[in-house]
Amino acid sequence: MFGLHKIHSKLLYKYMLSYLLMFFIPLVFMSVIIYQNSVVSLREGIEQSNIDKLNQVKNLTDDRMEELEKLAVRISYDHRLSPYMVNDGFYGKEAIEELNKYKANSSIIKELFLYYHGDTKIYSSNGSYSFKTFEQTYRFDQSEKKKISKALESNLPIVFPAESVTVKNNEKERLITYLHPTSRNTATPYGAVIYLIEESAITGSIKDILGDFQGNAYIFDENKNILTSNLNSIGKTDIKKLEKIDKSGVSSVNHKGNEYSVVSVKSEISGWTFVTVMPTDQFFSKVINLQKFLTLLLISIVLTGSGAAILLARNQYRPIHNLLDFITKNNHRVYDINNSNELETIQVTVAKVLKDHESLSEKMDIQAPFVRDQYLMRMLNGHLTDDNEINSLLDSLGIVMKSDQYFVVLVSFNKEFPQKREEIIRFLSFLTFNEATSYGVEVGYKDAIALIISIDQSVENSVGPRKIVPEIKCLLEKNFKFEPIISVGNLYYEKSKINRSFIEALAALENRFMNDRDSITYFEDISSRPERTIGYPKEEQIKFVQSLKQGDQIVAIETIKYMFESVANKELSVQMIKCLCFDIINTVLKVAVEIGLDDQTQDINRVVEFNSIGDLEKNLYPIIIDICNEVERRNENNNSKLCNEIISHINDNFSNYDLSLENIAQKFKLSTSYLSRFLKEQTGVTFTQYVWHLRIEEVKRLLAETDETIKNIVLKAGYIDVANFTRKFKKTEGVTPGQYRNLYASRNNQTQPNLENDKHFRG
Known part of the structure; x- marks a missing residue:
């Protein structure tokens, strides 16, 4: 399949065998574990669920019996129910009403009676009865009647199992009789409270708690007598076998060839045992169904998995074979491939790749500052003109700038402090203020550091250059004890125009002789000096000169265009306009000569022969572009020369x-x-x-x-x-x-x- 039959590799067969083992061994173990855990868990869950339900029945029954016990205690201490009060002709009626109130306290009481030793009457919520009347109203079985009469003199509470009792209307009801002795601060009781409890009240609560339970439920007293039962379709179970169950939990009994699951819970309070009986097949029906399902599922997995394991193994070997071919053809450092295991060869190659990747990551971390500085220099030199591209590069380098205004500050070094130069450069590489951030980079000329500062103007009481720059100056004086020479460009609202502010800052630095040596020079202050300009603003001329020296074509053409527009918009004579045009020509030529580009003045005859401002502007553009290109070329040559000298020095030493x-x-x-x-x-x-x-x-x-x-x-x-x-x-x-x-x-x-x-x- 897929040409693999032509490959004679032991690894292929080992791979196929391993896939079979990898499939079947975990499958067998997991199947056994899942089978056992799921069945056992489900079985335990079913058992615990039934135990919990039976515990609810027990707790409910215990609570109700405790209520009856408390009622008996309260009756024994109730002065209105003393022997004197119940026999008194005047207070007897009040005592009967009080008994009626006690009866209403429990929903399971059919009737409540009060008996005093030696008395010929028995008292209930309906009035007093003679014993004969009581026996006629509630006709118990003869043997049961004797037990109840004897129990009236008992010192301990006694519960009689549910029996069919004929009531006065010849209606038979199954009642549970509960006798509780009454005593008042003495160990010897002086009477008893008799409760007649409807069996249906107990069995009804059992049915409500057990829900759709289809088995039998029993309540045994401490003597293993059945107090009450709830019999369903399975018939009456062998009681003798149930009576032998002493421990709480789940067990099984066999009755007439059928196996039954028995759940029993014993009350620590009353000593009663609560038992449910259900056919085991019905009790664990969910377990049996799960066993059948898991068996069928396992068989289907084994049948389909046998073929799938082999097919998967062969398909998975194909990439290994292709990868091995690729490594063999392209990795010249692989030795003895024929004698090596294919996976080992791949492992060695991957390890080498990971090692190279780790080394590359380390190199990237080391080179991150260089990339950042290079990117900032590209922004300053005007090589990036698209704000979207700039923002994307900022994000990739982790450079966070405010989003409103930008300007450039140049901090020139004082030659008297060369030992602090490196410290100052590191200090200025990144500064933060409340509403501004600053990123510094050494420009490599003018012996200065350029700071790109961004301001967030959305904050109230936002700051500007005239607040931030003095703070920078104070920080330098405080930390390094030296007075910097600072020049500041104008504010711009686009990142792509940061290079204009940089050129303005350079221009301000060259014109700092107008201020004190330790002062801060703002480019915008150049235009505010008391000098009268006739045609175009002086600061634009300074900016134009600096853009030519930096080789920035965009700013140079943009500035000279503005200068010509300023001249054209002024109401000047033709002679004055010509003088201003020649002044612009002279400015271009002076810059060309100053930076050593004398060859750019050869076309001066063509430039000076102009008939309009538009002609002159059109003729100057090629010269400006040539000057800027030549400046960039010389910068590259200077860099190349410097690089060769440095490399040569490193190679020699x-x-x-x-x-x-x-x-x-x-x-x-x-x-x-x-x-x-x-x-x-x-x-x-x-x-x-x-x-x-x-x-x-x-x-x-x-x-x-x-x-x-x-x-x-x-x-x-x-x-x-x-x-x-x-x-x-x-x-x-x-x-x-x-x-x-x-x-x-x-x-x-x-x-x-x-x-x-x-x-x-x-x-």
Whole structure:
């Protein structure tokens, strides 16, 4: 199937066998466990449910009997029911009414009687009776009558089983007789309270609690006499067998060849035993049905699973086979594949992938600050113009900016504090205020750090640059004891225009000579200086010059367009407009000469020959674009030259153990953070990764070409801690330096005989 019949692999057959075992062994165990647990659990649940119901019957019966006992005690202490009061002609009626109230306290009492020793009468809620009248009204069986008469003189409560009693209307009722002696602060009773209880009141409550129970229910007293019973369709069970049941729980009895399940509960209060009897098949009908269902289900699973296990095993082996082919063709570091188990080969490869993934994650964590700084520089240089793209990149880098206003602050270093340079850069990399956040990045020129500050204007009493910037200045003076030179760009409402604020901040920094050295220069203040402008705002000219120096085409064209519009909108003479146009031309040429772009002035004749402002604007655009492109090209060349010098220095000195990013930064007059980011941008790897690559390649070369000790080789490569280098070498190469040398030697030994045989054959 699927071409696997052409593959002769023991793993395939082992795989098929393992799938069969994996299917059947758990299936057998789980089937037995599930079968036993489900049946036992269901059986226990059924038993416990019946026990709980029977306990409810017991508790209800105990509660009612306790009520009757309490009634008897209350009657014995009721002064209105004393022998004198009940026999008194005047108070006797009140006593009878009191008995009627006691009778109403219990719903199971058919009638209540009060008897005093030596008295010829018996008293009830309906009045007093002579014994003869009582016997005529309630005609008990002769033997039962004698038992009741004898029990009237008893010192203990006595309950007589339910019997059929003929009442005065010749109606027969099954009644339970309960006699409770009455005493008042003495151990010797002076009378008794007689309760006639309807059996239906007891059996009715049993039926209500047991619900759709179809068996028999019995209540035995402490002498194993049946007090009452509720018989259903199964007929009367062998009572003698039931009388032998002493413990609470579930048991079984056999009666006339049929097995019955018996549930019994004994009351600790009354000593009575409550018993239910039900045919076992009916009692455990749900268990029997579950057993049949599980048996059929198991058979069907075994029949279908046998074929499915084999088919699944073969289908699952196909990806392993394909993956093994892929590894064999693409992984050149796999050795002895034919002698290895396919799964072991895959395991080794996956382990290598996971190891590489872990290493990549570590590299990403290390490179995260470089990516952040590079992204912030792209924003400052105007390389990102779409707000949606900017927001997406911000989210991916975890940079949170407020959503209303943005501006850029330049903090220029004081040359007198080089030792605090790195600390200041780290301090300014991220700052938070109540309504603003600030992200700092070293720009690499002007010896300054650019802070991109975002403000949330939705908060009441929101702040602006003139409140936030002095706070930054105070923080620097407080923490580093130095007075910064700060310039501030204007506010913008779009992230894509942050580069404009950056150019304005650069322009303000160049024009700071108008202020004190330690003052804060705001770009917006440049236009407010008491200088009279004729054509266009002075700050726009400054911004235009700075955009050309930065090579920002978008801002440069946008600014010069605004300058021409300002000139055109002013009511000036033609001569004055021409002078202003020549001033703009002169500004462009001065910038070109200042930054060393003399070749951009060759087309000056074509530029100065213009008939309108539109012609001049159109002719200047190509020159502006050429200047910006040339600035970017020179920046790239300068970066490339600087990178070559730094790389050359690292290549020449990588074996020095004291080679560090700080030393190189000091040599090339750069900060370590900027140098680190610069190297990452230019080479694609960090300084540590680049130096490690040079050193490990040198170690591998010396291991293969020389017989020097590993310790000397490691020391020559620039490492002092040999043990630490060995661990890192094994993590990178998968083997220790000693194993690498042996592996390289074994490869040479395998190759040399082949060369000798070739020579001998050719000879």
